[in-house]
Amino acid sequence: MAEAKSAIVVLPVARRATVKRTTKETQIEATVNLDGTGVYDVHTGIGFLDHMMEQLSRHSLIDIHLRAKGDLHIDFHHTTEDVGIALGEAVSKALGDRKGIVRYGEATIPMDETLTRVALDASNRPYLIWKVNFTRPKLGDMDTELFKEWFQAFAQNAGLTLHVENLYGENNHHIVESSFKALARSLRASIAIDPRKADAIPSTKGVLGGGSADGQNV
Numbered sequence: 001m002a003e004a005k006s007a008i009v010v011l012p013v014a015r016r017a018t019v020k021r022t023t024k025e026t027q028i029e030a031t032v033n034l035d036g037t038g039v040y041d042v043h044t045g046i047g048f049l050d051h052m053m054e055q056l057s058r059h060s061l062i063d064i065h066l067r068a069k070g071d072l073h074i075d076f077h078h079t080t081e082d083v084g085i086a087l088g089e090a091v092s093k094a095l096g097d098r099k100g101i102v103r104y105g106e107a108t109i110p111m112d113e114t115l116t117r118v119a120l121d122a123s124n125r126p127y128l129i130w131k132v133n134f135t136r137p138k139l140g141d142m143d144t145e146l147f148k149e150w151f152q153a154f155a156q157n158a159g160l161t162l163h164v165e166n167l168y169g170e171n172n173h174h175i176v177e178s179s180f181k182a183l184a185r186s187l188r189a190s191i192a193i194d195p196r197k198a199d200a201i202p203s204t205k206g207v208l209g210g211g212s213a214d215g216q217n218v
């Protein structure tokens, strides 16, 4: 009779985090599971923002539970920005010391007539390049100028060098949605655990973030 083989199953450390953030302008609770399946439950009070957060979850495979109550009677600015902050903080917290991650990600996403490219470095060195222009002031009830605010807040708090460029496109809904989808796919690639280097910090410096003043050795 053959000897039973024993399988050693190494369970990965759960890369999950919850962030609660309360100011005079907004109350937000964001929970992420970086190793999810793209399950989401999102209510921000802004329909279009919900739609984008759902796309982000679906295409990054990050499970996102998000509740936001903001001062929408003023406008959508505080809620949009603070959702970006809270979600970014949750992603950064869940990444921990970022050990084992692939670190870089990129995606070029078509949506009918539109093409948008994102390249990112999940190195904990926040920076946003935003080359996205809109020809309409609003999508639904949302000011299109607020999308840059969300990306800025998310990049800053998630610790991403994030470059977003709309290469071409006409439909403003497609332009913004392809930006979020390209972010999602880039994020998915960059935060994946690299099976060949799962124990290593992906930097010759041995640590990610807080780089030297000249930006070298990262």
Ligand SMILES: [Mn+2]
Pocket (backbone or CB within 6 Å): 051, 173, 177
């Ligand atoms: Mn859509």
